Amino acid sequence: MATRFELDDESVVVVIGSGAGGGTVSSELCKKGVKVVCLEAGARLQLGDIVNNSPEMFGKLSWLDYRVGEEDAPDGLPVWNCKTVGGTTTHWTACCPRLRDYEFRGASTYGEVAGTNLSDWPFPLAELEPWYTKAEAMLGVTGTNDIERLPPSNNYKVMEAGAQNIGYKDIDTYNMAINSSPRNGRSACLQLGFCSSGCAINAKWTTLFNHIPEAEQSGNFDLRPQSMATQLITGLNGEITAVEYRDSNGSLHTQKARAVCVAGNVVETTRLLLNSANEQHPNGLANSSDQLGRNYMRHMMTQIFALMPGEVNMFKGTQCAGVIRDEIRHDPSRGFSAGFQYHTVGLDPEQIAKTLVDNGWGKEYADVMLKYKNLAGLIVTGEDFPQTDNRITLHPTQKDQYGLPVPVVRYKWHSNSLAMRDYAKQKAQELYESLGATQVFTIDDFGATHNMGTARMGLDPATSVCNPWGQTHDIKNLFVSDGSLFPTSGCANPTLTIISLMLRQSDYIAGLIHSGEM
């Protein structure tokens, strides 16, 4: 029988979201004896609900409620994150690099870059290293903990051969949270090729089938799916006392709380805090710095596909198990600051047909599609810099089905990102042409799957939203528990860093609770 806490139980910590942030902080707190109510907007899927069908899973997993996109953020779906128990860890492709030392010290490393709001992390890489190590062991990241890396697929072999031709050396099948052999109750990878549609055999790590069941086993975990948090309620002393939410019938409930961890991914975390504005906090909760929602980063990302002289069949195998690391460094001689990585990517025919050429059509286009088997592909992920006006705000008039203001996601590419992108595209083209590619395509505009920065950590409450623990400066019992915390984006896929931060944050929160401070 599932654990259920009372709505007026003031001793629970309420966690909003059940993904990399919410799922981890929930599970860790539960294991340390803390009672947790987890409100997840989406439904809870079983393993049997995960099928090898990309459009069907897109519909089941994704956050599809309309969001306004402005400037370079696509309207409608500016952000591709998930609305389901497990959050975006159901959809992610499981790449697990660590951020580098220089990326933690962004402002110091890159200096003054016009038009940016760069800041260093409030602690160095060394502080997070033990947590990275713990997270890698927990997830079973290949290339760490004596776990063998995944075997190389055709798409990987193409990228590796081309990379070596143009002088790259740091290439392998990447650090992946995908089992190469059975481990910790999860299967070994069968190279299904549907990673981003959910792993149907639980070879890829997700909170849904790992942290969530672990939390439930503790007896301290009350998971409420299809529960959309609408507002945080504060008491006379300014601290959070309760969370209002709507259930699947649309009925409003109020859950009391001793503390709240907001882990809704950048859009929902920002929206909830802004929407909870009251007389004491007219600009939104925890927003005395006016930085909430600002400094939104989503990585410089571009995809490159090439028609090769022979079959590649990129659909046969893990979508992203392959990396080139040589460009992960700060080297202004290349014409831009900060660095980027390449990793393999595979897409199915429908995705290719939709996006390979923007609104492409006609006989020539159809004929390219007929050579789908010969396509090889990679995706570039580069550091992008926080800009004050890249931000998430509330629409002044438009409301959604919950009665909440629709989020507005504004993002404009910085000139540094554009210079980096041009360089990376040029190199990728050389890579594929060195092997005889006859045509090279690039896909630049797509919903962002890496979203960071809108409630950043810092030492100074005037320029940051949270302290080094992710505790908001303004409200002692309010925490941000997702990628909104990042002061810089680095070029690493963010999930491993989010999980590591949450392993550390849950230690801190449990400490406050057990010492009686909260």
Next chain:
Amino acid sequence: MRTFNRRHAFQLIAQLSLYGSIISCHRSDQVQQEDELVLLSGMAYELMPYPALPSQLYLNAAENILARDPVQAREGVSALREMTGNTYWSGLRDSEREEIIENLQNLPFFVLVRTVTIETLYREQAMFDLLGYGGSAIEHGGYINRGFDDINWLPGEIN
């Protein structure tokens, strides 16, 4: 057939949405209007031509387009009828069809037809077979033993 430019196409669609069926009523003395499914499936084929696929799939696409956004679809059909005049779609020259589509390029109607056509065609087993795409893999044990790493044309020892 008249020559159209994009500005004309925009105006046409705007006019039609304003005046609705009034214009079509005035054409009762013309030959029978081409069926909307035929027009939509003709445009769908123009966008994504695969002669190897059964033509039924393009009619399916047309039905799906009408179902997805009936208002947008019918406005678009009216625009197509205006642009084709008395000539049926199949009676046009290739270059004429191409010109019509170019004038509609990137407009919401074009995006609707393109998106739904792709979604219709690319979810069919016939298309999977045409492309050599394997579809769902779990029931076959994935690709670990079915060629995920069998590339044989790379130079050197990578193969």
